[in-house]
Amino acid sequence: MMAAAPPVRRTLRRRGEAIGAALWLLGLALPAVLDSTWVAVAAIFAIYAITALSEDVILGRGGMFDMGHAVYVGIGAYVTAILNIEFGWSILATLLPAILLAAATGALLAGPLIRLQGDYLLVATIGFNAIFVLAMQNDLAGLTGGSDGLTGIDVPVLFGVELASQSAMFWLDWVVLGIVVLLMRNLDRCEFGRTLRYLKQDELAATTLGVDARAAKVLAFAIGAGLAGLAGTLFAVQLSTVSPSSFVFTESVTLFAIVIVGGQGSVPGVLLGTALMFVVPQFFRQFAEYRYFVFGFAMIAVMVLRPQGVWPRRALGK
Amino acid sequence: MSGLLELHDVGIRFGGLQAVDELSFSVAEGQIVGLIGPNGAGKTTVFNLITGVHRPSAGEILWQGRPITGARPHRIAALGIRRTFQTIRLFPEMSVFENVRAGCHLSVRQRWWQGMLRLPAQRREEAALAERTHAVLRQLRLDHLADEPATSLPYGLQRRVELARTLVGDPRLVILDEPAAGLNEAESAALSETILAVRASSITVLLVEHDMSVVMKVSDHILVLNFGRLIAEGDGAAIRDNPAVIEAYLGRDDAAEEAA
Numbered sequence: 001m002m003a004a005a006p007p008v009r010r011t012l013r014r015r016g017e018a019i020g021a022a023l024w025l026l027g028l029a030l031p032a033v034l035d036s037t038w039v040a041v042a043a044i045f046a047i048y049a050i051t052a053l054s055e056d057v058i059l060g061r062g063g064m065f066d067m068g069h070a071v072y073v074g075i076g077a078y079v080t081a082i083l084n085i086e087f088g089w090s091i092l093a094t095l096l097p098a099i100l101l102a103a104a105t106g107a108l109l110a111g112p113l114i115r116l117q118g119d120y121l122l123v124a125t126i127g128f129n130a131i132f133v134l135a136m137q138n139d140l141a142g143l144t145g146g147s148d149g150l151t152g153i154d155v156p157v158l159f160g161v162e163l164a165s166q167s168a169m170f171w172l173d174w175v176v177l178g179i180v181v182l183l184m185r186n187l188d189r190c191e192f193g194r195t196l197r198y199l200k201q202d203e204l205a206a207t208t209l210g211v212d213a214r215a216a217k218v219l220a221f222a223i224g225a226g227l228a229g230l231a232g233t234l235f236a237v238q239l240s241t242v243s244p245s246s247f248v249f250t251e252s253v254t255l256f257a258i259v260i261v262g263g264q265g266s267v268p269g270v271l272l273g274t275a276l277m278f279v280v281p282q283f284f285r286q287f288a289e290y291r292y293f294v295f296g297f298a299m300i301a302v303m304v305l306r307p308q309g310v311w312p313r314r315a316l317g318k
Numbered sequence: 319m320s321g322l323l324e325l326h327d328v329g330i331r332f333g334g335l336q337a338v339d340e341l342s343f344s345v346a347e348g349q350i351v352g353l354i355g356p357n358g359a360g361k362t363t364v365f366n367l368i369t370g371v372h373r374p375s376a377g378e379i380l381w382q383g384r385p386i387t388g389a390r391p392h393r394i395a396a397l398g399i400r401r402t403f404q405t406i407r408l409f410p411e412m413s414v415f416e417n418v419r420a421g422c423h424l425s426v427r428q429r430w431w432q433g434m435l436r437l438p439a440q441r442r443e444e445a446a447l448a449e450r451t452h453a454v455l456r457q458l459r460l461d462h463l464a465d466e467p468a469t470s471l472p473y474g475l476q477r478r479v480e481l482a483r484t485l486v487g488d489p490r491l492v493i494l495d496e497p498a499a500g501l502n503e504a505e506s507a508a509l510s511e512t513i514l515a516v517r518a519s520s521i522t523v524l525l526v527e528h529d530m531s532v533v534m535k536v537s538d539h540i541l542v543l544n545f546g547r548l549i550a551e552g553d554g555a556a557i558r559d560n561p562a563v564i565e566a567y568l569g570r571d572d573a574a575e576e577a578a
Contacts, residue, residue, distance in 0.1 A: 009465075183434045190433020190440060191426045198409060198420055205407040208369055209487065210395035210424035219430060 009314075016268070017185070024178050031167035039166045040238075041282050046173035047234045049274040050180050052258040053267065054227035057184075059256065060264030060313075061193065062220035063200040064110075065118050068125035069255045071132045072102040072225040074247030076232020078136065081150040081242045082143050091156035091237055099229045106225025110218045129249045136244040149243025153236050173234050180227060184267050196220055197265075261302050263309030272311050322347040322522055323368065323399075323491060328377030329546075330367060337363045338546040341377070345491070350513060350523040352537035354530075354557075356566065360546040361526040362404055365493050368524075369401050370394040396424055398490030402480045402497060404526075408468040414479050415464040419451040421486035454486040458512070473500035481512070491522045498529040510535045534558075542566070 031039050051073055058066040076098035083089040083097060113124050139146040155164045156172065163169050187193040195216050198206035207213055236242050254277060262273020281295055302310060321344035328341045338360045345351045353361050366372040368379060370391040379387045381397050400421070408417050426447065432440040455461040458478050463471065468479050477497055484492050497513070498506045506529055513536045517523055527533045533540065534554045542550040542557060544566040550557060557563055 186434045186436045189444070190430070190436070191423070191428055192430035192433050194416075194420070195423065197412070198423075201409040201411055202407050204371065204391075205403070205409065206420070206423075207391040208371070208395055208401055209421055209483070210392050212392045223430070 012314075020181070020268070024174075024181075027174055028171065030174075031170055036166045039170050041279065043166065043170040043173045043238055045274060045279050046170070046177040047231050047238060048258075048278050049177055049271055050173075050231040050234070051228055052255055052262070052270045052274045053180055053184055054224045054231060055255045056259045056265065056270050057187070057220055057224035057227065058106075060259050060266070060270070061187070061196045061200070062217055062224070063196075064114070064217060064221070065122035065256075066125050066221070066224070066252075067122045067256055068127075068129035068132075068249075068252050069224075069228060070247040070249070070251035071129050072106055072228035073232040073235060073251075074132060074136065074242075074244075075102040075105055075225075076229030077236040077242040077246070078144060078150075078232075079229070080233040080236040081153050084153050085150055086143065091154055091233070092158065095230065095233050098233045099226045102229025102232065103222040103226030106228075107218050107222040110221035114214055114217045114221075126249060126252075129247075129252050133244045133248050136247070145243075147244060149241060149245075151241040153240045153242070155240075156237055169238060173238070176230070176234060180230075181267055181271075183227075188267075192216070192219070257299060261299055261309060263312040266309065266311055266313035269309050269311035269313065273309070276310070321345050322382060323524070324380040324383075325364075325368075326378045326380070328364075328367060328374045328379060330363060330372055330375050336546055338367065338374075341543075341546070341548055343541050343548060343551065345522060345524055346539075347522055348517065348520060349538045350517050350525070350536050352533040352540040353524065353526045353543060354528075354533055354540060355543035355549075359543040361543055362495055363546075364543070365401060365495055365524075365526065368394070369399060369493065395487075398488070399493065400484035400487055400489040400491070401493035402477070402484060402495055404495040404499065406473070406476050406480055408476060408479060408483075410469045412468060413465050414460060414468045414471070415448075415451060415455065417468045417479055418454060418460075418482045418486050419447055421454075421483040422447050422450060424487060451486060454482050458482045458485070474502070474505045477501070477509075478512075485516065485521075489521055491524065492516060494523065494525040494527075496526055496528060498527055498532045501529075506532055 027042075030042050034042065051069070054072070055066065055069045058064050058069070079098040079101050080091065080094040083094040084091060109125075109128060113121055116124060136144045136149070137147045144150070155162055155169075157163070158172070163172055195206070195211055198209070198211055199213055199216060203213055235246070239246075258273040258277045259270055261276065262271070263269025276298070277295070323345040325344075326342050328338060329336065330338050341364065353364065355361055363372065367374050370389050370393065373388040377387070378385055381399070386394060386397065409420060412420075426443065428440040428443050452461060452464070455464055458481065460475070460478060460482060463475065468476065471479065477500070481494070481497065494513070498509050501509060510532050513523060513525070513532075523536075525533070525537075537554060540552065540554060540557045541548060542560075542563050549566055550560045550563045552560070
């Protein structure tokens with residue numbers, strides 16, 4: 001009677017995990033079969049997927065309408081760029097400050113905003129995104145390089161090996177994505193992950209069982225923002241440049257849409273959402289701007305036909 | 319009289335409505351206290367005031383002699399006060415097991431990062447939580463339903479799941495809001511036994527209930543509320559014979575027989 005999940009569900013979960021692990025291993029071989037343009041697409045997919053999973057901690061799991069998530073990616077990217085270019089830190093050394101500053105910003109922002117209900121929080125986070133972009137454009141503290149941003153970020157060095165090729169960089173992103181997916185799986189199965197589900201499903205019942213709603217939501221914001229900061233570092237390394245235009249409001253909207261379209265609180269859903277929103281449009285490049293037109297219709301169709309997302313979280317997941 | 323829980327001149331006003339007015343009573347440790355009164359008398363509001371859902375506009379609430387007036391609900395829960403809801407509030411997308419395990423929240427020691435890294439200490443705690451949850455499920459004869467979606471169960475069973483969720487947290491005081499609502503006669507009788515068993519494990523019980531057979535059977539002390547004010551208190555016999563209660567609560571003589 002120790003089994004917490006019933007056998008059928010546990011079998012399904014194990015099978016899902018096995019398929020996920022197999023897909024991840026297959027993914028490692030992508031540089032062998034794709035040209036470097038598509039390897040770059042795969043690398044950016046991995047970075048986007050990490051970012052989308054981080055947005056899902058706040059939006060999908062925490063149930064908080066964060067429409068300014070690009071800010072935290074931006075903070076991570078700028079921290080890496082500034083520490084590397086201005087202060088000569090190695091890329092690896094910038095990772096921790098990038099995560100921590102993004103997480104601290106998320107927590108500080110969430111503190112006072114958490115009391116706001118859905119739509120009000122949404123508007124407030126949009127405002128924060130606008131402020132962030134303006135601050136970066138105006139060369140904050142003489143460090144952010146204004147509208148052009150910062151260029152000349154080093155390639156990362158891991159165990160004395162320069163990850164100079166696009167393939168090497170892809171592998172780095174792919175490994176980090178694998179780790180983040182594992183963290184999300186664990187989050188699903190630990191008390192903090194469950195606490196967010198309690199709050200989302202019935203906040204009053206949760207608080208009368210002793211859940212400190214405010215603390216849990218601030219923590220969700222900090223974790224989501226911190227993981228976004230991590231993605232920001234990878235993003236800066238991939239492009240070797242950062243500029244305000246990468247972290248504008250519409251980027252936040254895309255992240256928001258990925259989670260909603262993919263399936264809130266569902267790792268496969270968010271990954272699939274990222275693929276649909278980011279990789280599929282790459283196939284329609286010849287249509288130039290029109291690819292987003294097709295894409296907009298696809299989003300509407302999903303929301304009408306499958307409002308819970310393409311691959312929703314199983315209702316009775318453990 | 320000093321008790322585990324005391325209310326002193328507690329009142330709350332919603333707009334023009336004085337829902338609870340100068341209410342004072344005391345719940346002694348180890349007792350089962352019934353709170354009765356006609357619909358709209360303010361019974362659920364009293365529960366909401368005690369559990370921090372509403373903040374009283376007047377008066378003081380004491381827990382073991384210390385003021386807890388206006389504390390937030392999770393603070394109240396941390397004192398060992400747990401409640402059920404008149405309109406059953408189970409987590410809709412969770413199984414019976416998951417709902418009951420939620421009641422363990424305050425005793426969980428794992429930190430979020432231990433959980434996200436799935437460290438050995440966290441896994442051991444998960445196993446212990448599952449064991450404790452199953453023990454309570456067995457105690458309330460719900461173990462065979464552990465994996466069922468909680469809100470797909472019949473009303474009576476959902477109420478039992480909600481009760482299990484309060485008991486798994488080792489409470490000092492359990493507050494039950496109409497636990498017999500929607501139950502048939504046999505289920506009500508079983509509920510009375512369950513409530514008495516809860517008290518026997520040295521948990522104090524405060525309940526609102528319309529089913530007089532349950533209230534009369536289990537209560538050591540009964541409080542009668544009408545229009546937000548306490549109009550009578552005493553044991554079952556005293557309440558039954560109290561003319562103010564008969565008039566306010568039961569209305570007519572023939573209804574008094576029904577209550578008896």
